[in-house]
Amino acid sequence: MTQRRDFLAATAASAALAGAGNASAQLKIDVTGVGARQIPVAIAAFSNEPALAAQNLPAITDVVRADLVRCGLFRIVDGGNAALDENSQINYADWKSRGADALAVGSVTRLADGRYDVRFRLHDVARQQSVVGSSFTPGSSQIRLAAHKIADQIYEKLTGDRGIFATRIAYVLKRGTQYQLQVADSDGENALPALTSGEPIISPAWNPDGTQLAYVSFERRKPIVYAHSLPTGQRRVVAEFRGSNSAPAWSPDGRTIAVTLTLNSTSQIYLLSATGGGAPRRITSSSAIDTEAVFSPDGGYIYFTSDRSGGPQIYRMPVGGGDAQRLTFKGDYHTSPRLSGDGKQLSYVARREGRFRVAVMDLATSDELLLTEGPMDESPSFAPNGRYLLYATTAGGRDALGMVSTDGRIRSRLTVASGDVREPTWGPFMN
Structure with missing residues (x-):
């Protein structure tokens, strides 16, 4: 799968140079683990919601409930069939007797211009008071987004962490000989599909504002790095040098892309302008394979995979140059470094007893936690709030996606009805 392929591809490219001188598909999510404590929340049916069904649009209450269940931190209390809007008088004693700590209510009204007026309010049942409310005016194509934003507000108010339901994910779907780079809601x-090709697509990476994806495409029968604008569909070549071009990663300001090139026989890390063109600037210099760079949130460091110690391990070094510091020591194989948004956690793939597992390290203490069981788990990608990881795994002999909380308690699996999904990357918060 991806990271072993990336590292082995870099190995093969270096050796070769030295010797030579389909249609979109929705993901199905199955939750297999939950948090140690789940907050009981009731989501009452929104007033006037049948107006959405009449237009073949999703029910907001269904989307909000599904979001909260999927994250593993909430238990949905039966709200009955009675609709409650944001102005309804709440019988707090009744909701307390049902076991709810919080209650969400709201309404949806179709406007004359075809948009919808969506309003919601969250009540603290124990304190018997409203704690947050908001309104949105989405078009019909944005109803789900409005529901995700409501779920985000509920999540943040009840957990203290920013919600990630209104974010997007990207991944590669393979069916037969066709590859698609797909972008979906969380x-x-x-x-x-952002791109469809008869040749492999690998290593997608979001830019900081979520409007572009960089990736490697083999459509011209060699690995080339592209940057792809999602709003316009236009793309540009970022790296098309002799040899291999791979493993793109955006700088936090979105102006630079780190890539792995084989310009000098071995795979090394270079910096390029995100607009394309210009000479690459080499930032690692070793006789080993250096690849899979990612930037620290402040842009001052890169974390990368290198076999300079004999096997692949994770290192950190200043972007401006300097000594590389090895970070992983508990095994002989660590690849695919990824950083949480606050820069406090490092995720990677660790090989333990022949199984490839996703791990997370507290960078302040170097404490490691193995989050998955393997045997073929790869491509970890942090949710923008740092509380979850998306990764590539296998299910029923096919490639699938998994999600796990950074404490390892909450787990879910994402599959499609037909085809393999791989190469996941979780997008940033959207304004």
């Missing part, structure tokens, strides 16, 4: 819905 729950796998609204999946749309």
Whole structure:
């Protein structure tokens, strides 16, 4: 799968140079683990919601409930069939007797211009008071997004962490000989292809504002790095040098892309302008394979995979140059470094007893936690709030995606009805 392929591809490219001188699909999510404590929340049916069904649009209450269940931190209390809007008088004693700590209510009204007026309010049942409320005016294509934003507000108010339901994910779907780079909502819905090719697509990476994806495409029978604008569909070549061009990663300001090139026989890390063109600037210099760079949130460091110690391990070094510091020591194989948004956690793939597992390290203490069981788990990608990881795994003999919380308690699996999904990357918060 991806990271072993990336590292082995870099190995093969270096050796070769030395010797030579389909249609979109929705993801199905199965939750297999939950948090140690789940907050009981009731989501009452929104007033006037049948107006959405009449237009074949999703029910907001269904989307919100599904979001909260999927994250593993909430238990949905039966709200009955009675609709409650944001102005309804709440019988707090009744909701307390049902076991709810919080209650969400709201309404949806179709406007004359075809948009919808969506309003919601969250109540603290124990304190018997409203704690947050908001309104949105989405078009019909944005109803799900409005529901995700409501779920985000509920999540943040009840956990203290920013919600990630209104974010997007990208991944590669393979069916037969066809590859698609797909972009979907965080729950796998609204999946749309950004690129379709008869050749492999690997290593997608989001830019900081979520409007572009960099990736490696083999459509011209060699690995070339592209940057792809999602709003316009236009793309540009970032790296098309002799040899291999791979493993793109954006700088935090979105102006630079780190790539792995084989310009000098071995795979080394270079910096390029994100607009394309210009000479690459080499930032690693070793006789080993250096690849899979990612930037620290402040842009001052890169984390990367190198076999300079004999086997692949994770290192850190200043972007401006300097000594590389080895970070992983508990095994003989660590690849695919990824950093949480706050820069406090490092995720990677660790090989333990022949099994490839996703791990997370607290960078302040170097404490490691193995989050998955393997045997073929790869491509970890942090949610923008740092509380979850998306990764590539296998299910029923096919490639699938998994999600796990950074404490290892909450787990889910994402599959499609037909085809293999791989190469996941979780997008940033959207403004």
